[in-house]
Amino acid sequence: MSLFTGVLACGAEDGSLRAGQVAVDPDSFVAGDSIQILEDLRILSHDSLEGRQTGTQGGLLTQEYIREGFEAAGLTVPPTGFIQPFEFRGRRDTTQVTQGANVVGMVPGQSPELGAIVLTAHFDHLGIRAPRPGTPSEAEGDSIFNGADDNASGTVAVMSMARYFVHHPPRHTIVFAAVDAEEMGLRGSQAFVDAGWPEVMVLNVNLDMLARSDSLLFAAGPFHYPHLLPILETVQGRPPVVLRFGHDQPGVEGVQNWTGSSDHRPFHTKGIPFVYFGVEDHPDYHQASDEFERVNPVFYLNSIRTVLAAVLALDAGVG
Template sequence: MLLKKKRFVIPALLLILIALAYSMLKPFWLAQLTELEAERIRLITPNSVAPATLNRINSEQMMADLRWLADAERQGRAPGTPGGIAAREWIAEQFAAIGLEPAGTAGFLHPYSVTEHFSLGRWLRGKNATIPGVENAANVLGLLPGTTPDLKPLVITAHYDHLGMHGDSIFYGADDNASGVAAMLELARYLKAKPLQHPVLFIALDSEEKGLQGAVALFRTGLLQPEQLSFNINIDMLSRDTHQLLFAVGTYHHPWLLPLIDQLQPQSAVKLIPAHDRPWYLAGNTQDWTLSSDHGVFHQQGVPFIYFGVADHADYHTPNDTADKVDVEFYHQVVETVLSFLQILDQQLTAN
């Protein structure tokens, strides 16, 4: 017995040594990969951008909509709260006024509730595995027909919920994500007058901040089937000037998007950076945002996606994310860029 046990001593010691070496070397290895990714981003960052000449989006209207959503009266738009309910009813009114077709299960609205539960997928990704329950939540869906029959819709998503109140503090969520919803409304107004070939399904999502539950509910309840959709464009946090950068997330998963970004950059007044979508063994500690907002759910459903958003800033998820901090001109040019991308994508998908 003793002899038999001894046979395991050397391999076991070796394994421990390898594990020790790995755990000691990994931080250096990750730091190296992080530096390489930063270098890659530096090399693709344009030195200059196009002058801000595009003016199809009504910036004043967009700012008025952003301020309404991020107003103290909305109390941070937590799902199912009076402020959240007021926000979604107001968005539905805007959709109707623009002339979108109701595409929810109750007019423009798609109500849902979620009971608290454990998520194995989130646990495996090292995230908080308990999905909190939400009552009386609702997405808002409006459809704009395209000019070519029988094309599958492009889906534009922007979450309208935010963190609500914590004690006496209001988490206004001006950038996150009143900016995306106000942009979506302006895009809808523009495209209503100048439609794309594809139909466009506009979705203002609820409870993104509680684990992307609004996007999950679209598919869980059977309202949407992934094979009926052509593409998801998610906009979340567009309005804070972080060194003129706008991240375009998703090109690692869908490299065919890179030529579209190359086509877009010369006409854009912001610096487009395809990044934040690479796994750790390529990008080290650089954050991977593939699953960090609603586009993640579309990605898991097999729908190709792109996500546009600015870099995290000091006011992210704090009570200081207020409307007065918005960089109005940068925000305007970001949304012009998203509009140009939609037009390029519409062409590209029709040509295929």
Template sequence: MDMLFKKLPLLIVLFCVSCCASVKEQRGAQNESQVLKDVKTLSSTEFEGRRTGTAGAEKARKFIIERFKNLDLQSFPSFTDYIQSFTLSEKSDSSHIGENVIAYIPGKIKEAIVLSAHYDHLGKKGSQLYPGADDNASGVAALLEFAQYFAKNKPNFTLIFAAFDAEEMGLKGAKAFVADPPLALERIKLNINMDMIAHNDTGELYACGTYYYPQLKKYINSNQSSLKILLGHDNPSMGHDDWTNQSDQGAFHAKKIPFLYFGVEDHKDYHQPTDTYENINQTFYVQAVDGILEIIKTIDSKLSSQIQIDKNKVMF
């Protein structure tokens, strides 16, 4: 037999492997480019640090709303064009108004999960810009990625996508949401919050909430081999290192709604002008987004099945 024909099976195998790898790389690159592009956009100078009540914050809202509309996400009847307005203080001028951006995808069951990330940051202090790439353009970009996935893959739970305002002012957007929710609070079974998920040099992403809600531990796993998802930062004995009330999940916890909060430990660029797109860990961030999505999908599948089996259960 000719040597070419002897080698033909091997050549075919190598060609197929090469093609599959190429397709996988292209597919991954496309996913990465969108979520990274969103972080880069939201933390650009055009958005002026997204401080509550500023033109930069308004641009961020329009950006998020446009994406929600393009994905055909629904707005609650009690809100106007996805916006939930709330007062920041007793003063009535526009600089003392906050605006959450809220959308939802109806699920197969009426119970809901709130996926959240705050879009506000520190804005400008004098001439110094605080871009807030990790804090929290990273969380908002992840939220948009999850919305895109579930817009194409109908969830079991009704999924609420909440881009909260005024987190940096004391979780005021999240507190306004739970004080005046668009559906009965007892229908909300879980809050999954993302705040600072793009900047860690050792591949460590924390999932906190299982100290109070240990039943959630079984859902926290990921196929991202180089991503380390750790539990912790939720024990009250840790003092300042207890993150339970340090981001928007605190408002849900106060209402006895279980939560998972995904975030990284503080880094040198936290609340600094150097929290830029260039300083996030891009590979880690994409893996973190993929890992959190895996966990959401697992919860949506397994927890919804449990609720359907026993409709009398209030929690899990």
């Protein structure tokens, strides 16, 4: 744990937001936080975490790293604590019980009666397994699925936005939930929704894969919740990221429907509106080659700027 604590302290000295500093807008904030962002991404996609699989030592170390990050940011501890454990049975072998845990913090809203916006990103990945035959990872003998884009990138973005909102209080209460066991069937987000806290959730913003594109970032969800579209359109023209709506409509030929593909699904099933930010699949998706060195850092930082601007617009525009 001393390594993690040192990294967090070093990152704050080298450019992340400190108490008393003011970030005028998402661009200036992310510029100041960029060293911490990229260091967090490097750590969470390092071989030492062994692919962050749910129920493993690497998964536990990841939980603790995120908890330390939330605590260092100054997030308010929820009633159930930063670490919210859950367990689930296997889909094939129902006698097998796996322990998981979500890491959750919050920033109370200036108008708490408006309800809560929940920011989610899954931190788990696929662990250690045999690489796909014929891939470069097989040739290199690489069996650790580090999941840099999927989804260390979304987790680190949530951690960064926690640092922002601690010093820039929102209208709504914002809950920051790093959820576990997405790769095993959205188990962490389902456990979060089933727990019934916070009582009033007005929106889920889910981040899953933000770091592997040249310019294109998708926002799925407005097809189902059209009242969100004009709010999101206010940030659509922010260069250099091209924010495109889609991947949320059934029956579009040649286009994947992401409505049920990530941790926004349990919210949507319960009738809670969602926006899912992410990039399309790439050759390293669910491969051992999804590593820190393959991330596009310029695009990644710009995508965080865009998502942060969108969250600010949603906080202002959602009733």
